[in-house]
Amino acid sequence: MRCCSPPRPAWVPTCSSSTRSRRSTGPARAAGTGAWDWPPWRSRSRSRQRGSTIPAMLLPDAVCPHSTASPRLGPRAAGDEVHRRCCRGQPRELLPASCPGMAVPLGEPERGRAGRAGQGRTERGSAGQDGMVQGGAGPWDHRIIKVGKDPQGHRVQPAPTTTITPNPEQGAWLNNKGAWLSGNGRGLTEGGWLIGGGPTPRPRRVPLTSRAGNGGSGPRPLHGADRCGAQRGGACSALLCPRGWGGGGLATAPRGSPSPPPPARRGVPPPGPRVPRCPLHAPCPPVSPTSPVSPYPPYPRPPCPPISPHIPPPPQTPCPRGAAPPHLTPPPPPGVLPLSQAWGRAPRLPPSPLPAQRRAFSNNKILVELDESAGVATMKFKSPPVNSLSLDFLTEFCISLEKLENDRACRGVILTSAVPKIFSSGLDITEMCGKSTEHYAEFWRAVQEMWLRLYSSNMVTVAAVNGSSPAGGCLIALTCDYRIMAENPKFSIGLNEAQLGIVAPFWFKDTFVNVVGHRVAESSLQLGSLHPAPEAHRIGLVDELVPEEKLKDRATAVMQQWLALPGKGGTSWAVTECRNGDLTCVGGPGIEAGSCVSVGTGGVGGWEVGKLSKAVRAALGCEGCAWHTAGRSAGCAGRLPPAQLAVPALLSRAGGA
Numbered sequence: 001m002r003c004c005s006p007p008r009p010a011w012v013p014t015c016s017s018s019t020r021s022r023r024s025t026g027p028a029r030a031a032g033t034g035a036w037d038w039p040p041w042r043s044r045s046r047s048r049q050r051g052s053t054i055p056a057m058l059l060p061d062a063v064c065p066h067s068t069a070s071p072r073l074g075p076r077a078a079g080d081e082v083h084r085r086c087c088r089g090q091p092r093e094l095l096p097a098s099c100p101g102m103a104v105p106l107g108e109p110e111r112g113r114a115g116r117a118g119q120g121r122t123e124r125g126s127a128g129q130d131g132m133v134q135g136g137a138g139p140w141d142h143r144i145i146k147v148g149k150d151p152q153g154h155r156v157q158p159a160p161t162t163t164i165t166p167n168p169e170q171g172a173w174l175n176n177k178g179a180w181l182s183g184n185g186r187g188l189t190e191g192g193w194l195i196g197g198g199p200t201p202r203p204r205r206v207p208l209t210s211r212a213g214n215g216g217s218g219p220r221p222l223h224g225a226d227r228c229g230a231q232r233g234g235a236c237s238a239l240l241c242p243r244g245w246g247g248g249g250l251a252t253a254p255r256g257s258p259s260p261p262p263p264a265r266r267g268v269p270p271p272g273p274r275v276p277r278c279p280l281h282a283p284c285p286p287v288s289p290t291s292p293v294s295p296y297p298p299y300p301r302p303p304c305p306p307i308s309p310h311i312p313p314p315p316q317t318p319c320p321r322g323a324a325p326p327h328l329t330p331p332p333p334p335g336v337l338p339l340s341q342a343w344g345r346a347p348r349l350p351p352s353p354l355p356a357q358r359r360a361f362s363n364n365k366i367l368v369e370l371d372e373s374a375g376v377a378t379m380k381f382k383s384p385p386v387n388s389l390s391l392d393f394l395t396e397f398c399i400s401l402e403k404l405e406n407d408r409a410c411r412g413v414i415l416t417s418a419v420p421k422i423f424s425s426g427l428d429i430t431e432m433c434g435k436s437t438e439h440y441a442e443f444w445r446a447v448q449e450m451w452l453r454l455y456s457s458n459m460v461t462v463a464a465v466n467g468s469s470p471a472g473g474c475l476i477a478l479t480c481d482y483r484i485m486a487e488n489p490k491f492s493i494g495l496n497e498a499q500l501g502i503v504a505p506f507w508f509k510d511t512f513v514n515v516v517g518h519r520v521a522e523s524s525l526q527l528g529s530l531h532p533a534p535e536a537h538r539i540g541l542v543d544e545l546v547p548e549e550k551l552k553d554r555a556t557a558v559m560q561q562w563l564a565l566p567g568k569g570g571t572s573w574a575v576t577e578c579r580n581g582d583l584t585c586v587g588g589p590g591i592e593a594g595s596c597v598s599v600g601t602g603g604v605g606g607w608e609v610g611k612l613s614k615a616v617r618a619a620l621g622c623e624g625c626a627w628h629t630a631g632r633s634a635g636c637a638g639r640l641p642p643a644q645l646a647v648p649a650l651l652s653r654a655g656g657a
C-alpha cells in the first residue's frame with residue numbers, strides 16, 4: 001500500500017518510473033538495505049547533479065515519515081497530527097486506509113486542498129521537476145501527476161491526480177477541480193503542464209455546479225468564495241493561501257491567452273481577463289488570525305502587509321508589467337516563433353515603469369527588501385535578541401519566502417541578519433519544552449516547512465552570515481546555495497546540538513553532509529562543534545569569508561554571478577532542436593549556441609539548461625525533441641504550441657531513464 005508523500009514536495013512525482021529533478025541527488029532508498037531514507041525527494045549535493053533516476057516517490061505507509069508506523073517522527077501523536085495534515089493535500093485514492101489522514105472527515109481535506117491547489121500556493125515545484133502523465137482512453141480522460149508553473153510563472157500544485165472533463169459547449173476542458181485547461185487533446189495543458197496519453201482507471205465527471213476549488217491555474221478568481229477555506233467555513237491558512245499575504249492573490253486573465261473563458265458558476269461571477277499577478281491588482285483581503293478549523297492548528301498569523309506606498313493601486317489600470325522588455329526578448333531562431341508571439345504573452349517580466357525600483361515589506365521578525373531592477377531580495381532577520389527560530393519567526397519566514405517566490409521580479413534572495421553579531425541562534429528552545437504535543441507537532445512542521453521551502457526554492461539563495469549561527473541558524477545557511485560569512489573569528493557556526501544533549505535531526509545532518517562531506521560532518525556533529533569563522537571556511541562550511549563591512553556587497557556580487565547563469569536563477573531561455581541525432585542548443589541569451597542542451601525531465605517550462613550527459617543523451621534520444629524553453633523567468637514556463645512539442649515522448653523516455 002502506498003502512502004501519502006511528505007508534506008511539501010507535492011511536486012514529487014507519484015510514478016515509480018518518474019525521474020528526479022536536477023536537485024535531487026540522494027538515493028531514496030539505501031542500496032541493499034531496503035530501508036527508506038527520508039526525505040526521499042532530495043539530498044542535494046553541491047555539484048547539483050541533474051536528471052538522476054529515482055524510484056517511486058510514494059512511500060509505503062510503514063515508512064511514511066508522518067505515519068505512526070514511522071520511527072522517524074517521534075511521539076505517536078505528533079506523527080499522527082503531521083501525517084493527518086500532510087495527507088490532506090493528497091487525493092484520497094492514494095491514501096491507505098491505515099493513514100491517519102483518512103480519519104479526517106470528508107469535508108476537511110477538500111478545504112485544505114482548495115487552499116493548496118487552487119490558490120496560487122507555491123510548492124516546490126521548481127523548474128525542472130519531473131512529472132508523470134497518465135491519460136485516458138478518450139481524449140478527455142486524463143490523469144495528471146505533475147505540478148509546476150502556470151503560464152504566469154507562478155508555481156502551482158495541481159492535485160496529483162486530476163481528471164479532465166470536456167466541456168463541449170465552451171470548446172474547452174475542465175479538470176475535476178473546475179480548473180480550465182486548454183489545448184487540443186494532444187497537448188492539453190493545465191497551468192502550463194502538458195497532459196495526455198494512457199487510460200484512466202476511474203474517470204470522474206463532476207457536475208460543474210458541484211465543483212469546488214480550482215485545480216490551480218484556471219482563470220477563476222483566487223479569492224472566490226468557493227476557493228478559500230475561510231469562506232467555506234474553514235480557515236485560510238496564511239501559508240497556503242494568497243489571502244494570507246498581500247499580493248498573493250491575483251488575478252485573472254490574459255492578454256491573448258489561449259484559454260477559453262471560464263464557465264459561469266452559480267453565484268460566482270465569471271472572472272475577468274487574466275493578468276499576471278501584480279501587487280497593483282491584488283489588494284490583500286483580511287485574514288482571519290486564527291480559526292478552529294484551520295488545516296493547521298491556529299496560531300497568530302501576521303496581517304497582510306501593506307502594499308508598498310509608492311505603487312499606486314488603481315485596480316483597473318493596465319498592469320505596468322504587461323509588456324516584455326525588448327532587451328530581454330531573445331530573437332528566435334529562424335522559423336521559430338518567440339513564445340510571446342506564439343502564446344500572446346510576455347516572455348518575462350518587464351521592468352516597472354514606475355520610478356521606484358525597490359520595494360520593501362516587513363513583518364514582525366523579518367524585513368524584506370526587493371530590488372526589482374536587480375531581481376534580488378534581501379531578507380533580514382530582525383527578531384532580537386538572537387533571531388531565534390520561533391514558530392512565529394518560521395511562519396513569517398515561510399510567508400516571506402513564498403511571496404518572493406511568487407514574485408516574478410525576484411530571482412534571488414540574500415539572507416542576513418539585522419541583529420548585530422547574531423545571524424540566528426537556531427531553533428527557539430522555548431518552543432521545545434513545556435508545550436503541548438500539538439504545539440511540538442506544529443513547531444516541527446514549521447521547521448521542516450522552512451527548510452523545505454528554502455532548500456527547493458527556485459530562487460538563488462545566498463546566506464550572508466553576519467554573526468554567530470548555531471544549530472538551526474547554521475541549517476538556514478546550509479540550506480542556501482552559497483554561504484558568505486563575516487570573517488570575525490568571534491562568530492561561529494555549526495550544528496552544536498550534541499552540546500545541548502540532543503541529536504540534530506537527520507535532515508539537518510544530511511544537509512550538513514552535503515556541504516562539508518561525510519567525515520567532517522561526522523566529527524563535527526559528534527562533538528557538537530561550533531566552528532569559528534576561519535575554521536568554518538577551512539572545512540567548507542562556508543564558501544568564503546569577507547570583512548563584515550563588505551559582506552553585503554560581496555553577497556550582491558555573488559548573486560549577480562549566479563543570476564547570470566542560465567537555469568535556476570537565469571533569465572535566459574534556450575532553444576534546442578534535433579540535429580543529426582543530437583540535441584543542440586541553437587542559442588539563447590547568455591547561452592552559446594551549440595554549447596548546451598536542455599536536459600531534465602521536467603516538461604514544459606521546467607527544463608534546465610546544461611551539459612547533456614551521455615547517459616541522458618542515450619535515454620532521451622533525439623526524435624522527441626522539438627524545442628522548449630529553459631530558465632526561470634524568461635519565457636516563463638513557456639507554454640509551447642502543442643504541435644511543436646513532443647514532450648510526452650521525452651517524458652516517457654526520461655521517465656525510464
Ligand SMILES: CCCCC/C=C\C/C=C\C=C\CC(=O)SCCNC(=O)CCNC(=O)[C@H](O)C(C)(C)COP(=O)(O)OP(=O)(O)OC[C@H]1O[C@@H](n2cnc3c(N)ncnc32)[C@H](O)[C@@H]1OP(=O)(O)O
Nearest residue numbers: 385386388425426427428429430444468470471472502505
Ligand atoms: C520532525 C521530527 C524532528 C525530530 C527532531 C528531534 C530532535 C531535534 C532536536 C533539536 C534540534 C535543535 C536544533 C536547534 O537549533 S536547538 C537551538 C540551539 N541553539 C543554541 O544552542 C544557541 C544557544 N545560544 C547561544 O549560543 C548564544 O545565545 C548566542 C551565541 C546565540 C548569542 O550569545 P549572546 O551572548 O549574544 O546572547 P545570550 O546572552 O547568550 O542570549 C541572549 C538571550 O537569548 C536567549 N537565547 C539564546 N539562544 C536562544 C535560543 N536558541 N532559543 C531561545 N532563546 C535563546 C538567551 O537565553 C538569552 O535570553 P535572556 O537570558 O536574556 O532572557
